[in-house]
Amino acid sequence: MAKAAQKKVAAGKGKASGSVKAGFTLLEKSILLSKGVSEQGIGRLIKAGISGKEDFKLVGDAGTLAGLAGLKADVAERVMSWALGAIAAVPDKGGIVVQAGDVVLCVHCGAKQPKDYKSGDQCGACGKQAEPIMACFWCGATGPGRFCRQCAAEFVPTGELELGILLKREGLPKSEIPEKLRRMNQAEKDLLWARARRY
Numbered sequence: 519m520a521k522a523a524q525k526k527v528a529a530g531k532g533k534a535s536g537s538v539k540a541g542f543t544l545l546e547k548s549i550l551l552s553k554g555v556s557e558q559g560i561g562r563l564i565k566a567g568i569s570g571k572e573d574f575k576l577v578g579d580a581g582t583l584a585g586l587a588g589l590k591a592d593v594a595e596r597v598m599s600w601a602l603g604a605i606a607a608v609p610d611k612g613g614i615v616v617q618a619g620d621v622v623l624c625v626h627c628g629a630k631q632p633k634d635y636k637s638g639d640q641c642g643a644c645g646k647q648a649e650p651i652m653a654c655f656w657c658g659a660t661g662p663g664r665f666c667r668q669c670a671a672e673f674v675p676t677g678e679l680e681l682g683i684l685l686k687r688e689g690l691p692k693s694e695i696p697e698k699l700r701r702m703n704q705a706e707k708d709l710l711w712a713r714a715r716r717y
């Protein structure tokens with residue numbers, strides 16, 4: 519009995535000293551496996567110098583990751599979207615600041631909404647709906663905020679939803695449609711409306 523206990527202590531000790539730079543935590547490893555990375559793939563990641571979720575942020579994108587560790591493109595894609603979380607879905611231009619976690623700012627006046635805020639509530643500061651429910655021109659999902667939670671498209675103004683759908687039909691990339699609508703002047707939009715009505 520005493521012997522067994524001693525052995526256990528020794529084993530514990532060995533483990534502790536050996537895991538100074540052991541790489542991924544058990545959880546990270548399980549997640550990577552669930553994303554389709556093989557045990558060998560994880561080995562290659564560690565060899566490339568990646569040993570935790572944070573390191574993927576340095577890698578930056580799926581293509582680089584695939585090259586570094588010889589992962590399949592779709593696997594690398596899944597790993598990066600996990601590692602980068604919402605960050606990957608947000609274009610970092612136009613000065614859009616996305617708040618971490620559950621902080622909701624009123625789209626009209628910018629006031630921070632209380633902790634018990636629910637989608638559809640009115641802003642305590644200006645009385646308007648702090649976060650109107652938007653429909654996505656790309657995938658048709660609805661939700662609050664600036665970006666679609668289904669496909670990460672930036673929402674276009676509700677009044678221009680049909681124009682967004684039309685531009686999608688005409689083959690414009692998802693990321694360019696909101697920007698294009700913002701840049702259009704009224705005459706160009708009128709032309710687009712005329713085309714939208716023909717469908």
Ligand SMILES: [Zn+2]
Binds near residue numbers: 625642643645646
């Ligand atoms: Zn407000």
Ligand SMILES: [Zn+2]
Binds near residue numbers: 655666669670
């Ligand atoms: Zn969408």
